[in-house]
Amino acid sequence: MSFVWTIAEQHDGKLRDVSFELLARGRKLADKLGTKLASVLIGDKVGEQAMEELIRRGADEVYSIQDPRLANFVCESYARVLTRVIKTYQPSIILAAATSSGRTLMPYLAIKVTAGLTADCTELDIEEGTGNLLQTRPAIGGNIMATIKTPDHRPQMATVRPKSSRPLPADASRSGKIIAVPVTDDMIDGRATVVGYRKDATDFVNVEEADIVVAGGKGLKKGDNFTMIRTLADSFGGVVGASREAVDRGWIGYPHQIGLSGKTISPKLYIGVGISGSIQHLAGIKTSEIIVSVNSDPDASLHKVADFGIVGDAFQVVPEIQRRMDRRNGGAK
Amino acid sequence: MKIIVPIKQVPETSNVKMDPETGTVIRAGVETVVNPLDLYALETALRLKEQHGGTVTALSMGPPQAVKALKEAVAMGCDDAVLVSDRKFGGSDTWATSYTLAQAVKKIGDYDLIIAGERATDGDTAQVGPGIASWLDIPVATYVARIETVKDKHIVLERLVEDGYQILSLPLPCLMTVVKEIAAPRLPTLGGKIRARELTIPVFSTENMELEPAALGLKGSPTKVVKIDTPKVTRGGKVVRAGDDEAVVSAVDELMSFLEAKGIV
Numbered sequence: 001m002s003f004v005w006t007i008a009e010q011h012d013g014k015l016r017d018v019s020f021e022l023l024a025r026g027r028k029l030a031d032k033l034g035t036k037l038a039s040v041l042i043g044d045k046v047g048e049q050a051m052e053e054l055i056r057r058g059a060d061e062v063y064s065i066q067d068p069r070l071a072n073f074v075c076e077s078y079a080r081v082l083t084r085v086i087k088t089y090q091p092s093i094i095l096a097a098a099t100s101s102g103r104t105l106m107p108y109l110a111i112k113v114t115a116g117l118t119a120d121c122t123e124l125d126i127e128e129g130t131g132n133l134l135q136t137r138p139a140i141g142g143n144i145m146a147t148i149k150t151p152d153h154r155p156q157m158a159t160v161r162p163k164s165s166r167p168l169p170a171d172a173s174r175s176g177k178i179i180a181v182p183v184t185d186d187m188i189d190g191r192a193t194v195v196g197y198r199k200d201a202t203d204f205v206n207v208e209e210a211d212i213v214v215a216g217g218k219g220l221k222k223g224d225n226f227t228m229i230r231t232l233a234d235s236f237g238g239v240v241g242a243s244r245e246a247v248d249r250g251w252i253g254y255p256h257q258i259g260l261s262g263k264t265i266s267p268k269l270y271i272g273v274g275i276s277g278s279i280q281h282l283a284g285i286k287t288s289e290i291i292v293s294v295n296s297d298p299d300a301s302l303h304k305v306a307d308f309g310i311v312g313d314a315f316q317v318v319p320e321i322q323r324r325m326d327r328r329n330g331g332a333k
Numbered sequence: 334m335k336i337i338v339p340i341k342q343v344p345e346t347s348n349v350k351m352d353p354e355t356g357t358v359i360r361a362g363v364e365t366v367v368n369p370l371d372l373y374a375l376e377t378a379l380r381l382k383e384q385h386g387g388t389v390t391a392l393s394m395g396p397p398q399a400v401k402a403l404k405e406a407v408a409m410g411c412d413d414a415v416l417v418s419d420r421k422f423g424g425s426d427t428w429a430t431s432y433t434l435a436q437a438v439k440k441i442g443d444y445d446l447i448i449a450g451e452r453a454t455d456g457d458t459a460q461v462g463p464g465i466a467s468w469l470d471i472p473v474a475t476y477v478a479r480i481e482t483v484k485d486k487h488i489v490l491e492r493l494v495e496d497g498y499q500i501l502s503l504p505l506p507c508l509m510t511v512v513k514e515i516a517a518p519r520l521p522t523l524g525g526k527i528r529a530r531e532l533t534i535p536v537f538s539t540e541n542m543e544l545e546p547a548a549l550g551l552k553g554s555p556t557k558v559v560k561i562d563t564p565k566v567t568r569g570g571k572v573v574r575a576g577d578d579e580a581v582v583s584a585v586d587e588l589m590s591f592l593e594a595k596g597i598v
């Protein structure tokens with residue numbers, strides 16, 4: 001049986017949302033192929049509950065591979081584990097998230113199992129007749145969409161951009177099988193070791209996995225004015241992004257940078273404030289569902305790609321939006 | 334410490350075109366530069382060399398013109414450079430590219446560290462770095478934002494991940510890819526430019542490399558581009574003017590109804 005697999009992602013034993021987004025993708029492909037969908041969960045002490053959740057979200061089977069030495073993502077060990085299970089079960093398609101770990105693991109693994117790999121897909125489909133996986137990804141800064149297939153190699157592997165698909169609702173009536181795969185010493189590569197983890201107490205965001213991103217640029221004039229952006233992002237339940245100009249001026253940290261030399265995002269809503277919309281910035285936001293632009297220059301490029309643009313002064317427009325949001329969120333916060 | 338930095342020559346981001354027939358980038362007539370994200374890799378390598386001694390070798394696979402990128406790397410301070418070039422390498426995907434580059438690394442030999450860019454601005458896959466590490470079967474650390482220490486044949490570094498920094502210790506030799514946060518790239522120096530002009534850059538090809546012919550170029554690439562679409566650039570969106578206070582209020586009114594209709598608020 002040639003299954004469709006997704007690689008579930010967990011952190012500290014908790015599943016990340018991308019795991020469910022992948023299952024939504026995989027479900028569609030497995031149904032088209034008339035095959036089963038399995039999710040591979042690598043970690044340590046991830047509870048039964050998490051695996052049941054994967055089943056409710058679309059998996060027919062869950063391969064549970066757990067060991068203290070697999071608690072944190074280490075590319076070489078995860079690749080060894082997967083190489084083993086791929087050889088045993090021979091899946092036809094493997095999807096992983098285009099995250100810091102997925103983007104590391106998959107290219108390492110693709111070499112080990114002699115498979116083709118397409119990065120950062122935003123659309124996946126099955127080709128009529130051949131059953132090949134059609135993998136569509138933005139390329140050249142989002143200026144083109146390339147569709148790629150891997151006709152002669154199995155498994156067919158792809159990373160999928162976070163937030164480019166919506167998880168299926170949890171369906172409690174679904175049932176599936178949980179298969180515990182024993183971990184043997186030869187599956188562990190002890191060379192690289194995780195020695196710690198640093199999380200700046202202040203201000204660390206994951207712009208790639210946010211539903212809503214409010215981004216500020218040079219038009220904000222100074223770093224202090226990012227407070228306004230932060231407050232607005234908060235009231236939308238979103239996070240703060242930035243143009244490179246804003247980051248290079250030290251107004252905000254690099255993890256917030258969006259674009260060619262920063263993060264690529266596909267949120268439901270992106271609001272760019274005082275951002276001109278350079279080709280390099282656009283490269284990071286083109287696959288957003290809704291683009292809103294606030295810029296005093298009517299000719300700003302961001303207005304041209306926006307679904308909704310407001311030609312106006314950020315210092316007037318943003319506080320006005322804020323007032324509306326505060327009202328909606330139940331008075332002043 | 335012997336460091337190898339794979340760098341890619343890419344078209345200037347603002348004017349790239351694709352061949353709709355072959356799905357490959359049209360390189361003719363377009364200004365090329367060193368992949369901007371590889372400059373951070375070069376800078377990281379040069380700083381490590383300044384602290385720990387050793388050499389930095391720039392390595393590029395591409396057409397003969399890619400020598401230009403290598404000379405730029407030498408002008409920045411690299412000790413030497415290698416061009417990997419052969420008609421038979423044309424059309425390589427990331428699998429075949431990382432194979433060919435890994436074989437080139439083996440031929441250079443005796444390295445401690447490989448530092449690649451996070452991704453190339455044209456291919457934009459971020460797959461070649463980890464791919465090279467996999468072919469060489471050495472550990473890999475991606476998205477490196479800071480190097481803590483290099484001692485006792487180990488490197489301790491911080492990787493920028495989704496919700497913080499993962500601190501990793503890797504034995505040498507290993508491969509890392511770096512993000513912009515790690516260091517601001519230096520400019521080429523006059524002395525460097527002179528050295529670059531005079532330096533003869535060796536060319537590795539199918540003539541002098543150990544290669545599996547079936548793993549090369551378009552034929553050796555598992556992935557095939559089947560279609561190229563140009564998505565529409567504009568979304569036919571609405572732009573409203575908010576020139577005075579009143580217009581601001583009505584523009585925001587309209588924005589809020591728009592977001593409401595889209596189910597956002």
Ligand SMILES: Cc1cc2nc3c(=O)[nH]c(=O)nc-3n(C[C@H](O)[C@H](O)[C@H](O)COP(=O)(O)OP(=O)(O)OC[C@H]3O[C@@H](n4cnc5c(N)ncnc54)[C@H](O)[C@@H]3O)c2cc1C
Nearest residue numbers: 217218219243244259260261262274275276296297314369
């Ligand atoms: C290799 C390379 C990689 C790059 N990578 C990235 C990247 O990853 N991300 C990125 O963002 N950029 C990147 N850039 C930089 C990019 O080219 C632009 O310089 C940058 O995006 C511009 O940032 P900005 O829009 O904030 O600033 P500007 O282009 O200066 O735009 C500021 C805008 O603010 C508007 N404005 C001014 N005052 C107000 C006001 N009161 N109210 C409202 N609007 C106002 C102005 O009209 C203007 O449009 C890269 C460049 C290169 C060469």
Ligand SMILES: Nc1ncnc2c1ncn2[C@@H]1O[C@H](COP(=O)(O)O)[C@@H](O)[C@H]1O
Nearest residue numbers: 339394449450452453456458459460461
């Ligand atoms: N043709 C090439 N020659 C040398 N290095 C390359 C080449 N292609 C990619 N690389 C390296 O691999 C990194 C990632 O590239 P990519 O996987 O194409 O996004 C780049 O930043 C370079 O360091």
